[in-house]
Structure formats: structure tokens, C-alpha cells
Amino acid sequence: MLKENLALVEKEIAAACKRAGRRREDVTLIAVSKTKPVCELKEAYDLGVRVFGENKVQELADKYEALPKDIRWHMIGHLQRNKVKYIIDKVELIHSVDSVRLAETIEKEAAKRDITVNILIEVNVAGEESKFGIAPKELPAFVEEVAKFPHIRVQGLMTIAPFVENSEDNRPVFESLRKLSVDIKDKKVDNVIMRVLSMGMTNDYSVAVEEGATMVRVGTGIFGVRDYGRV
Numbered sequence: 528m529l530k531e532n533l534a535l536v537e538k539e540i541a542a543a544c545k546r547a548g549r550r551r552e553d554v555t556l557i558a559v560s561k562t563k564p565v566c567e568l569k570e571a572y573d574l575g576v577r578v579f580g581e582n583k584v585q586e587l588a589d590k591y592e593a594l595p596k597d598i599r600w601h602m603i604g605h606l607q608r609n610k611v612k613y614i615i616d617k618v619e620l621i622h623s624v625d626s627v628r629l630a631e632t633i634e635k636e637a638a639k640r641d642i643t644v645n646i647l648i649e650v651n652v653a654g655e656e657s658k659f660g661i662a663p664k665e666l667p668a669f670v671e672e673v674a675k676f677p678h679i680r681v682q683g684l685m686t687i688a689p690f691v692e693n694s695e696d697n698r699p700v701f702e703s704l705r706k707l708s709v710d711i712k713d714k715k716v717d718n719v720i721m722r723v724l725s726m727g728m729t730n731d732y733s734v735a736v737e738e739g740a741t742m743v744r745v746g747t748g749i750f751g752v753r754d755y756g757r758v
């Protein structure tokens with residue numbers, strides 16, 4: 528099942544790239560493995576998957592220990608400040624920075640270890656009350672604040688689009704995130720690179736790729752539905 532799922536997602540991403548005149552290698556597929564047991568991640572690993580996304584610190588740290596070291600781990604979920612220290616040296620990218628205080632903690636822990644940490648800023652494009660993320664109008668000031676931290680590199684932006692029946696309904700959300708990233712890039716802030724747009728999940732990643740996503744986060748589409756009762 529996993530093999531077929533992966534092949535289908537790959538095919539869809541390639542098709543979306545083609546429609547948009549983009550290169551397939553400019554889009555990274557993140558296999559979102561939250562709640563899934565290590566054996567299923569191993570199965571995906573054996574099929575060639577090397578980039579995994581998790582949303583809980585403990586789960587990410589446990590899976591990190593249990594699986595091969597050439598896996599690139601992405602922290603995609605809300606991150607509490609007191610847990611930064613458990614994953615800071617295990618992840619390739621933190622997608623979910625949404626407060627200056629969290630950035631401060633990342634800076635402090637990174638400085639202690641003498642490492643530079645790559646982050647994305649989570650933006651609440653659609654203004655949903657239930658979601659974390661910086662409001663678009665507060666983004667420019669927030670970027671300037673975070674750019675001051677020498678052990679942090681702002682690589683781009685991330686958004687979690689609303690749940691919609693028709694993925695086309697999220698096209699304006701993805702378009703807005705891309706525009707925000709272009710506006711910031713034009714300001715040429717030190718330490719801020721803006722080469723990553725993390726947007727699109729199982730229900731809407733094709734539209735996200737058409738709108739410029741460089742990372743798509745696909746869980747259900749690869750591993751099947753999640754059983755939250757088991758974890």
C-alpha cells in the first residue's frame with residue numbers, strides 16, 4: 528500500500544510541476560509520519576524516503592533514535608519553548624516558529640551548542656482563530672526581530688491552509704504566502720533567505736505546488752489515515 532501511495536503522490540507532484548513549468552527537484556516531499564509506528568517509517572525508508580515530518584517532540588526524538596541517521600527530520604508542529612533542547616540538534620528544519628520568545632529560546636540553545644538552526648516562520652494566512660502563526664500584517668516586523676539572532680537562519684515561510692472540500696479554495700492562501708515571501712525577499716534582510724515555501728498537505732499539495740511550494744507535507748496520502756487512539 529505504502530509503495531502505491533508514494534508512487535501516486537510522486538506522480539501528482541511531477542504533474543503539478545509540469546503544469547506550472549517548474550522542476551521536480553525544486554519540490555521536497557516531506558513524509559509526515561506522526562502517530563505511525565517505527566516499522567512503517569522503516570518501510571518508507573526502504574522505499575527511498577529520507578525526509579520525515581513529525582509534530583511532537585518526544586515522538587520525533589524516539590524515532591530519531593530508532594531509525595537510520597541519514598534521515599532528515601522536520602519539526603512541523605507547534606513547539607513549546609521548554610522542549611526546544613530535545614530536538615534542536617536532531618532536525619534539519621523547524622517549520623513552526625511563531626513567537627519571538629520561541630526564537631529567543633532556539634537562539635539560546637543553538638548558541639550553547641555552537642550550531643546554526645534553520646527555521647521557517649509559520650504564517651496564519653487565512654486568519655483562522657484555531658491556528659498558530661503570525662498574522663500577515665505583523666510578518667515584516669517579526670522577520671526583522673528574528674533576523675537579529677545570529678544562530679538562526681530564516682529559510683522561508685510555512686502555512687497550514689484551512690480544511691476545504693475543494694483544494695482550489697486554498698489557491699488564494701498559497702498565492703498569498705508566496706507574495707508575502709517575495710515582499711520580504713525584496714527587503715534583503717541579513718540572515719533571511721526566503722527560499723522555502725512549506726505549504727500543501729494531502730488534500731491540496733498539487734495546488735500548492737502550482738502556486739510555488741518548495742516543500743509539501745503529506746501524511747495521510749502516504750501512510751493512510753491516522754489512528755489517534757493508538758498513540
Ligand SMILES: *Cc1c(COP(=O)(O)O)cnc(C)c1O
Nearest residue numbers: 559582603728729744745746747
Ligand atoms: C499532520 C500534518 C500534515 C499532514 O497532514 P495530511 O493531511 O495527513 O497530509 C501536514 N502539516 C502539518 C503541520 C501537520 O500537522
